[in-house]
Structure formats: C-alpha cells, structure tokens
Amino acid sequence: MKPNRMEAFSDGVLAIIITIMVLEFKVPEGHDWHSLIALGPKILSYIFSFVYVGIYWNNHHHLLHMIRTMNGRLMWLNLILLFWLSFVPFTTAWMGESHFAPAPIALYGIILLLSATSYWLLQLAIISQHSSDSAFVTSMGNDLKVKISPFLYLLAILTAYVSPWLSGFFYVLVAVIWVVPEKRIEHILRNQ
Template sequence: MKANRMEAFSDGVLAIIITIMVLEFKVPEGHDWSSLADLVPKFLSYAVSFIYVGIYWNNHHHLLHTVQTLNGKLMWLNLLLLFSLSLVPFSTAWMGESNFSSTPTALYGIVLLLAAISYTLLQRAILKQHSSDSAFAIAMGKDFKGKISPLFYLAAVVSAYLNSWVSCFFYVLVAVIWFVPDKRIEHFIRSRAS
C-alpha cells in the first residue's frame, strides 16, 4: 500500500478538525462592532489552533513523502496522531469559552503534548525504515525542535495554574518555532529526486 492513501485520509481528518473549530463560533446577538468583543478569546484560541493544525498538516505531508513501506504500525501511529489532533477543537473551544482559565488552558497543553508525542513516534517509526547513515537519517539530525517542544508544553501545562498568559506564551512560542516548514525533509526529498 502506498503512503498517499494514508496521507489523503489524514488530509480529510485535518480538514474536518479545522471545520469543527470554526463552527464553534456563534453569531453574536448584537449588531455592532462591540458585539464582537466577547468573541476575542475564542478567536485567539482558534487562530493559534488553526496555525497548529496547519503546522501538523505541512510537516505530516513532508514526513509521509519519506515512507518507504507502509505497514500496520505506521497506520496505527498515524491514527494516534489524528486522534490527538481531533481533541484540539474541544480543548480550543473550552479554552476560548473560559477566557483562558487555568484548567482549560492546561488541558490545551496536554492535548498539544499528546500530538507532539504521537508525531515523534510516527517520525521515529518512519526513520527506522532508513539506515542510520541514510540521507534521511542525516537530514533529520538531532531534531532540536522536536525535543524542545514537549518541554515547552509541559512548562505551559504547569504555568497554566500560575498564570494562563504565560502558558499561552509557551503555546505561541512553539508555534513560532515550527511555523517555518521543516526544511530537513524538503532537502532529503530534493536530493533523492536528483
């Protein structure tokens, strides 16, 4: 089986996740600009989550282009990632509805941590298909961003109970770190094509 089938399924799930998030917005009862003020926390949580889902979609797309053989383990690890990401709309809505209260903000971090762990497991399983001296293994290197992100998520979960805005800073920081697509995989794909 080719990885493009798993990629197409994943793309559909991620599109549904984004759709569910935007459907959480309810039309305000008022008819002026001030009526939108209550939606600001919801919009902020939505915007960060939209960026996160976009980051996962982008990196997932690149990662699946390195799959040599699709097997049951990869399919289950991919489903674990999709399960983790499917929790994003709920945690996003709760965080926005609660105006970034401690527990919803901490839960958001737990969901992001689960997604990061799931992605790492999928990436490692794909990496095992390549020899340790392969161009892909060399391109992946030490994966600094992949190692630092879970630590920031843990810091965000803990800080949510001290100051939820500090917690949100960590979420935005990780999104900024990952906003630029992972060039390592792009370089590997280009070198394989030539």
C-alpha cells in the first residue's frame, strides 16, 4: 500500500469526526438571537474541537509525506491515532452539554493526551525509517512541541477539578503551539 492511501483514509475519518461534531447541534426552538445563547457552550466546545481536529489533520498530512516505506506497523499506529481522535465528538458534546463541568473537561484532556501519544508513536515510527544523520531525523529529534504537549495536557486534566478556565487555558496553549503546521517538514520537502 502507498502512503497516500493511508492519508486518504485518515482524511475521510477526520472529515467524519468533524461531521459528527456538527450533527450534535439541534436547532433552537425559538426564532430569535436569544435562542442561540443557550447553545453557547456547545458552540464553544465545537469550535475548540474543530480547531484541534484541524491541527491534527494538518500536521498528520505533513508527517505522512516523510514515510519512506509503508508497513503494517505504520498502519496500526495510524489507526490507533484515529481511534483516540474518534472520541473527540463524544467528549466535545459532553463538555458542551455539561457547560464545561470538571469530569468532561478532564476526559477531553485524557483523549487529547492519548491522541498526542499516538501521534508521537507514529512520528517515531516514521523517523525510524530515515538514517540518523538525515535532515528529517536531526530536525525532528529535538521536537519541543511533542515533548511539552503531554505535560500541558496533564496539567489541564489535573486543573479541570480546580478551575475549568485554567484547564481550558492549557488546552488553548497546546493548540497555539501546534496550530502552525510543521515548518521543518515543509523545509525538508522543499529541499529534496
């Protein structure tokens, strides 16, 4: 199998995840702007999760361009990543329905932590296909984003019970760190 087939499958799954999230919205019973106010927490959690899924899609797309040889290990690691990401619609809906109660916010962080761990394992598997002195390995070997994100997710999970806003701050911080696609990969691809 060629890497573009795995990428196409992943794109389809991520598109379905986004579709499921938006289908959670029910049309308000009222017909004025005040009717939308009740949907505020759901809309906020949807926007937040849409950004996260978009970040994963964008960075995943860049990472898959570095695959040299497809194998079963990469396919399974990719499926594990998609498995954890497929829980995002559930946790998004629960956060919105609960108006950002501690348990849904903590579960959201657990899912994001497991997704990040899966992404990291996929990245390591792809890095292992390159020689240790390749531009890809040397540039990705000291990936601060990959190292700091799990720590920030743990802080978000732990602070969910102290302050949902503080927890949300850590989630936003991780999103800000990852929102720009991996420039190092773009640079390597341009110079090949």
